Amino acid sequence: QVQLQESGPGLVKPSETLSLTCSVSDYSITNGFYWGWIRQPPGMGPEWIGSFFHSGSTFYSPSFKSRVTISVDTSSNRFSLELTSVTVADTAVYYCARFATMPDWGQGTLVTVSS
Amino acid sequence: QSALTQPPSASGTPGQRVTISCFGSSSNIGSNAVTWYQQLPGTAPKVVMYSYNLRPSGVPDRFFGSKSGTSASLAISGLQAEDEATYYCAAWEDTLNGVVFGGGTKLTVL
Numbered sequence: 432q433v434q435l436q437e438s439g440p441g442l443v444k445p446s447e448t449l450s451l452t453c454s455v456s457d458y459s460i461t462n463g464f465y466w467g468w469i470r471q472p473p474g475m476g477p478e479w480i481g482s483f484f485h486s487g488s489t490f491y492s493p494s495f496k497s498r499v500t501i502s503v504d505t506s507s508n509r510f511s512l513e514l515t516s517v518t519v520a521d522t523a524v525y526y527c528a529r530f531a532t533m534p535d536w537g538q539g540t541l542v543t544v545s546s
Numbered sequence: 547q548s549a550l551t552q553p554p555s556a557s558g559t560p561g562q563r564v565t566i567s568c569f570g571s572s573s574n575i576g577s578n579a580v581t582w583y584q585q586l587p588g589t590a591p592k593v594v595m596y597s598y599n600l601r602p603s604g605v606p607d608r609f610f611g612s613k614s615g616t617s618a619s620l621a622i623s624g625l626q627a628e629d630e631a632t633y634y635c636a637a638w639e640d641t642l643n644g645v646v647f648g649g650g651t652k653l654t655v656l
Contacts, residue, residue: 465643467644469645476634476650477583477591477634477647478647479642479645479647481644482643482644488643490642492642492644524590526590532579532596532597533596533597533600534645539590
């Protein structure tokens with residue numbers, strides 16, 4: 432059973448960059464599947480941020496495309512999210528996920544954007 | 547506006563059968579599997595149905611999923627108080643190489 436764990440600062444100031452890392456256990460991210468990030472703002476539904484395929488191709492939601500970067504570190508079996516120029520609207524629980532037939536999500540990490 | 551359309555609310559009394567619908571398009575539900583999530587307040591979404599009608603271990607067989615064309619449904623029979631939650635549908639979107647979600651249906655057990 433694959434395990435995913437998000438880590439990173441819980442508080443980010445407006446206009447700064449949000450950075451999170453997902454550590455994956457019990458499955459190599461190079462073995463297949465799409466992987467990526469989802470977020471859920473308070474009181475709202477989940478929304479997809481971006482994905483990458485094990486071959487290296489990366490895809491982003493049009494809603495974030497100009498601000499987001501997903502990078503992959505295959506040596507440590509981790510991948511990261513960077514979201515630039517954040518505002519209070521970026522306050523959300525951020526999840527990393529494996530997009531398999533039966534999807535797997537991490538437990539999520541709350542990131543608050545506030546001065 | 548969500549890519550998948552769900553009714554915002556549904557309700558039923560204990561023991562009843564409730565159905566939640568999810569409408570999409572040919573590039574998501576029409577060509578890919580649907581996942582249903584259950585979210586209780588303050589918790590992460592939990593998969594209750596995947597690949598249209600497969601239940602993860604621990605999900606009771608009162609939950610049933612189906613798909614027809616570009617729409618999908620989640621049916622819950624023998625409704626119980628513990629089923630009160632918000633339910634989200636999701637599907638892979640071929641034009642994005644990513645996931646699209648419905649806006650969620652809040653199920654109330656009266």
